[in-house]
Amino acid sequence: MPIKAIKAIKAEETAKDLSKEEDSDTQHVKESDESSSDSTEEEEEEVEEEEGGVALDDLSEEEVDEDVVPQQHVTINNKSVLKKIYQDIKLDVPWIETQAITSLEPANIKDINNDIERELTFYKQALEAAVEGRNKTTELGVAFSRPDDYFAEMVKSDEHMTKIRKKLIDEEQKIKASEDARRKRELKKFGKKVQIERLQERQKQKREDLEKIKAMKKKRKGIEDTAVDDDFEIALEEAADKDNRPNNNRPNKKQKTGKPSKRTYKDTKFGFGGKKRHAKSNTAQSSGDLSIFDGGKSTKKKKITKTRPGKARRQAARNKRQ
């Protein structure tokens, strides 16, 4: 702690002593030890700052130290006058006149920004008062709750209350809808899993059946000469049946779910699905293809075969004919 602060505290202590002696003293410096017990770090800092300055009024001339910054803002807490004023205005009436109840335990909120904790403390205090107040009034024989047939104007109008109710219902529905959506999403995820599992199972079954048939055929080859076993034949047929069933069903299903013929025709003509972008742009293969350049050359050089003979030949031919 800096020397200045220590000096200040010393000065403050002497000032305190003075104020204790003079009961009528109206202004005293804020006592740091009162608030430091449950104060946070910030508050402690504040207190230290305040300790740095001492009220001008409390310093006698000898004690004035140039190092100490004089404190301009003097804390006023004139307890004796406050008590006197309280005595003056205090109501001395039966409880039912004021219906004020003080809680048994002081409210202690650790974090003021924690809404739930704070409101719960308020709620508990009010609840305690409500229960105690109710018991006290019933003891005194005063009506507490309103009878069912007593109708009167309320603080909030019916219109307002319907608004509140509507809002509550809306909120409930919102929550319900979001929950529904979430459930559906999860079901969908789960459903897909089930579908895949079923497909895999079917394939596995098919494979097993085929293997069975193969094994049986081998077996049969081995015992070709022996008489045909009835059991084996039946088993084979059963296996074949099992194997065929999905095959038989498939085309039907396809017909059912398949597209109309017009659509399929259009799809073949104009194309369907697949990537549409970069279809016309070059690929490594297309740019590496140089065949078109060769072809161009060859077409240029190609001589057109003349069907008409030259002039000399034609004349010679004419002479021959004549």
Place this chain on the structure above:
Amino acid sequence: MATIFKLAKAVADNKEEVSAEKKSTKNKQRVLALSSRGINYRQRHLLNDLEALLPHFKKDSKLDTKFKLGVLNELAELNNCNNCVFFEVRKRQDLYMWTSKTPNGPSIKFHVQNIHTMDELKMTGNCLKGSRHILSFDKNFESEPHLILIKEVFTHIFGVPKGARRSKPFIDHVISFTIADNRIWFRNFQIVEKDPTDPNKKFNDKDVSLVEIGPRFVLNVIRIFEGSFCGATVYANPEFITPNQIRHSINIQKAARYNKRKMAQSKRQLKIANIDMSEDSANESNKED
């Protein structure tokens, strides 16, 4: 002569006694509620809510001045009120609430923060208009002399006296004052009884639940004065920071950001200006190479 004096004195004494007796058994409170000019809608609604909840409130038109508050004592007297709640609005945003025992004091000045009115839809409770309520105070109110005084003033102002005009004889809500974070938190709850059929049954926590009606606000004590809207300060809250100061510090923070940016800009311009772009310098650099 002496006998006449004695007689008169006896009568006067008797009267005083009677009045003292009456005073001791009856709680007579009337509260004048009014605001200064420049009140905004939320604060006005708060004042209206208080008037709706407390039947012994008497609302008056807005006061023109913010400086000569002494006239409020006369106004209260004109309205037969012995208490006054005055909403002083500064800069159309800061609300200060004066609660005063007119005409002799004391008066307390609060800063009102975090106002929520009854019109908000999240507060679902409702109660009879003008029904009496139970006042609930935190135990902390008994820890300090100034809090004891505040509690007493609040019992006068926020407690509906028995048999007050326009009040209804049933109790269906609780108004609670709690001290937290060196501030006073105001809450208003409806009392919902699970089984109201048996009126003589002793109640415990499980038979009653509360639903908030509103309004809500937080009071921060600034000063307590000895007189009503006048007199010496007997208590001043050392931790109170005025909203102006808070806004000022926020502005300074914002200004710091701006200054930093401007400084960076000017630095950059200086740097660009100092770079020599003439041909000589270019040649020199080539020679060096």
